[in-house]
Amino acid sequence: MKIKIISVIILLLLFVNVFHAQSDHKNFDFNCSLCHECENPTKIDPCLKSCPRHEIITVHHTAQQGPKEIILNKFEGIEDIFEPVNFSHRAHSEMSSMAGGCEMCHHYNPPGSIKKCSDCHETNRMRTDLSKPDLKGAFHRQCIDCHSIWDNDVKCADCHAENATEGAQSATKESYAESYHQPVVEPGRIVYETEEMDGVVTFYHNDHVNVFGLQCNSCHKSESCARCHMENNVLADANRDLEEKHAVCSSCHDVDNDCESCHKEKIVEGFNHARSTGFNLNEYHGSVECEDCHKAGKGFKGLKSECSSCHKDWNSSNFDHSVTGLMLDEIHIENDCADCHTEGVYTSQNCENCHDPDIKYPDSKPGTLKKR
Amino acid sequence: MGSIKRRDFIKTVTAVGCTAAGLSAVTPKKLNATPENILSKDRYGVLVDTTVCIGCRRCEWACKKAHGIEAGSIDDYDDKSVFQEERRPAHDSYTVVNSYDVPNAEPVTVKVQCMHCDQPACVSACIVGAFSKKENGAVIWDESKCIGCRYCLVACPFQVPTFDYHKAIEPEIRKCDFCYERTSKGQLPACVEICPVEALTYGKRSDLLQIAHDRIHRNPDRYIDHILGETEVGGTSWMYLSKTEFSNYNFPKLGNSPAPGVSESIQHGIFAYFVPPIALYALLGGIMYLTKEKSTEEEK
Ligand code: SF4
Numbered sequence: 001m002k003i004k005i006i007s008v009i010i011l012l013l014l015f016v017n018v019f020h021a022q023s024d025h026k027n028f029d030f031n032c033s034l035c036h037e038c039e040n041p042t043k044i045d046p047c048l049k050s051c052p053r054h055e056i057i058t059v060h061h062t063a064q065q066g067p068k069e070i071i072l073n074k075f076e077g078i079e080d081i082f083e084p085v086n087f088s089h090r091a092h093s094e095m096s097s098m099a100g101g102c103e104m105c106h107h108y109n110p111p112g113s114i115k116k117c118s119d120c121h122e123t124n125r126m127r128t129d130l131s132k133p134d135l136k137g138a139f140h141r142q143c144i145d146c147h148s149i150w151d152n153d154v155k156c157a158d159c160h161a162e163n164a165t166e167g168a169q170s171a172t173k174e175s176y177a178e179s180y181h182q183p184v185v186e187p188g189r190i191v192y193e194t195e196e197m198d199g200v201v202t203f204y205h206n207d208h209v210n211v212f213g214l215q216c217n218s219c220h221k222s223e224s225c226a227r228c229h230m231e232n233n234v235l236a237d238a239n240r241d242l243e244e245k246h247a248v249c250s251s252c253h254d255v256d257n258d259c260e261s262c263h264k265e266k267i268v269e270g271f272n273h274a275r276s277t278g279f280n281l282n283e284y285h286g287s288v289e290c291e292d293c294h295k296a297g298k299g300f301k302g303l304k305s306e307c308s309s310c311h312k313d314w315n316s317s318n319f320d321h322s323v324t325g326l327m328l329d330e331i332h333i334e335n336d337c338a339d340c341h342t343e344g345v346y347t348s349q350n351c352e353n354c355h356d357p358d359i360k361y362p363d364s365k366p367g368t369l370k371k372r
Numbered sequence: 373m374g375s376i377k378r379r380d381f382i383k384t385v386t387a388v389g390c391t392a393a394g395l396s397a398v399t400p401k402k403l404n405a406t407p408e409n410i411l412s413k414d415r416y417g418v419l420v421d422t423t424v425c426i427g428c429r430r431c432e433w434a435c436k437k438a439h440g441i442e443a444g445s446i447d448d449y450d451d452k453s454v455f456q457e458e459r460r461p462a463h464d465s466y467t468v469v470n471s472y473d474v475p476n477a478e479p480v481t482v483k484v485q486c487m488h489c490d491q492p493a494c495v496s497a498c499i500v501g502a503f504s505k506k507e508n509g510a511v512i513w514d515e516s517k518c519i520g521c522r523y524c525l526v527a528c529p530f531q532v533p534t535f536d537y538h539k540a541i542e543p544e545i546r547k548c549d550f551c552y553e554r555t556s557k558g559q560l561p562a563c564v565e566i567c568p569v570e571a572l573t574y575g576k577r578s579d580l581l582q583i584a585h586d587r588i589h590r591n592p593d594r595y596i597d598h599i600l601g602e603t604e605v606g607g608t609s610w611m612y613l614s615k616t617e618f619s620n621y622n623f624p625k626l627g628n629s630p631a632p633g634v635s636e637s638i639q640h641g642i643f644a645y646f647v648p649p650i651a652l653y654a655l656l657g658g659i660m661y662l663t664k665e666k667s668t669e670e671e672k
């Protein structure tokens with residue numbers, strides 16, 4: 001009997017524990033396994049994985065929509081050696097578009113409003129939950145990563161004004177509210193002369209952005225300031241090894257086997273789907289992602305141009321014929337596709353199955369033309 | 373200064389000596405039992421994450437300030453040229469940060485200070501009981517008891533205690549005291565408080581171990597699966613995480629059993645020559661103590 005009571009209590013406690021954790025997460029639309037390793041994480045043992053930064057951010061906005069400047073205040077429990085920092089939030093968000101995006105700093109934001117760093121990172125270093133760094137530690141870890149690459153000799157006074165009582169300098173830091181990162185001029189065509197192979201690679205940066213819809217950080221994942229701002233820096237393209245140079249293209253292109261599609265003898269024209277492949281992307285295909293037709297991982301090989309090679313499940317009952325520009329009349333709408341389009345070729349029409357031979361498309365139409 | 377009376381001292385020496393003489397004949401191992409070594413399960417520690425440390429040396433500055441040592445301007449600590457040579461804790465700097473080159477990675481900066489061992493060799497080595505392990509984990513020393521014999525210096529497996537050699541007449545042991553005074557008042561150790569990146573995490577040793585294991589588990593690329601100080605020499609209050617082997621930072625390779633107090637080996641040596649240890653201790657210690665007492669009186 002005793003054992004029974006005890007096990008009921010234990011079960012109840014476990015339930016309360018799990019339930020409590022869940023109530024914290026009530027707005028979550030994630031699979032638990034995104035963050036937790038075990039099936040029943042508890043407060044005591046949350047069995048967390050490494051933070052899946054990029055998957056857990058649910059609130060997005062542009063750099064201009066965020067605050068211009070944030071004053072990072074003093075923290076509890078420490079001597080005031082330094083003044084608060086005026087943090088140029090807007091300029092930094094603009095820069096981050098080339099280096100990991102907002103998630104670089106905002107690594108945890110479940111649905112709802114944007115969380116402040118201090119919502120999770122405690123301001124007092126003397127605390128009970130030591131599992132994540134305190135606010136001061138979190139800020140410095142975040143800032144120093146980039147600032148030390150940018151300047152090997154980064155000093156406290158680069159960001160902080162020193163408190164007057166401590167002597168040294170006591171300049172009040174200027175406000176950065178109006179500072180911004182100069183808009184990055186987007187390149188059009190870049191021609192790479194390749195040492196390892198004869199010829200050149202013509203890279204249309206503009207097409208990759210405008211036509212193929214790549215975001216800055218699809219390729220520029222962790223660009224450091226030094227990449228553009230420091231001469232002779234170690235991160236310049238010339239110093240990247242073969243693998244690094246190809247890595248960025250490899251998510252879409254088959255860099256291991258298909259050298260010729262990029263490495264050409266001469267500079268080549270930009271990609272145009274109609275001209276380069278013979279298949280004109282009309283208004284319906286123009287907005288479709290490349291991978292929706294050219295399945296991911298299979299490279300951009302030519303596809304058959306018949307509708308049915310992709311649209312396998314279309315039939316007369318679920319296909320809206322008016323998208324072709326011709327709205328079928330009441331009689332023809334009852335037909336099967338193959339009654340008019342024989343042998344699966346949808347660009348030709350055959351009326352003879354039902355009509356006299358002198359009735360021909362497009363002189364006679366099985367409906368009315370729609371203005372497109 | 374000179375707060376212990378000569379009679380007390382002789383008592384201590386006699387007691388230690390007698391115990392030594394008595395026990396070493398039967399069970400010399402017992403000597404390791406430390407006078408005030410209460411290992412509270414809630415004892416504190418610090419987890420040093422060398423993958424986070426940026427080598428800013430602010431901890432050095434804060435430590436000096438907290439201990440009334442001339443610290444100079446905090447800006448002077450931006451000077452990275454000190455990294456050209458490896459430094460050790462000294463009488464005027466209880467903690468130092470060194471930088472080590474490691475294969476295929478950025479140099480690693482590592483703060484060193486007393487590890488505050490759970491079974492401190494310095495405590496067992498000290499023949500006058502100047503060292504003690506406190507309940508909160510700190511290994512502190514009482515300079516008024518120190519007779520300058522330097523046994524602790526030889527015994528410490530991490531080569532931590534140092535002497536103020538400039539005061540030859542009145543030698544005094546110096547080392548990190550885990551900011552015993554500050555922590556007793558509920559404050560953080562000075563170095564922990566100032567560290568800008570919280571490379572030093574202060575908390576209950578048991579919590580820190582859990583956090584350390586968790587960090588290793590969640591970031592296997594960032595850390596080697598080794599917490600220095602978890603088991604070394606019987607465990608230490610200060611523990612380290614790292615991306616590469618600790619031997620890269622000149623940490624000695626140590627076993628898991630407590631380092632023997634040097635007094636024990638000295639004892640054995642003495643027995644080999646049939647010198648009754650108590651006589652020798654009394655003689656050596658007495659001379660040192662008298663010298664100390666005299667010089668203290670002269671200063672007054
Ligand atoms: S203050 Fe912290 S980051 Fe700076 S050197 Fe010391 S331990 Fe490293």
Ligand code: SF4
Nearest residue numbers: 486487489493494528
């Ligand atoms: S590191 Fe050395 S000085 Fe510090 S407690 Fe251990 S033995 Fe004593």
Ligand code: SF4
Nearest residue numbers: 435548550551561563
């Ligand atoms: S704990 Fe205190 S004494 Fe030890 S190194 Fe840190 S500041 Fe110095």
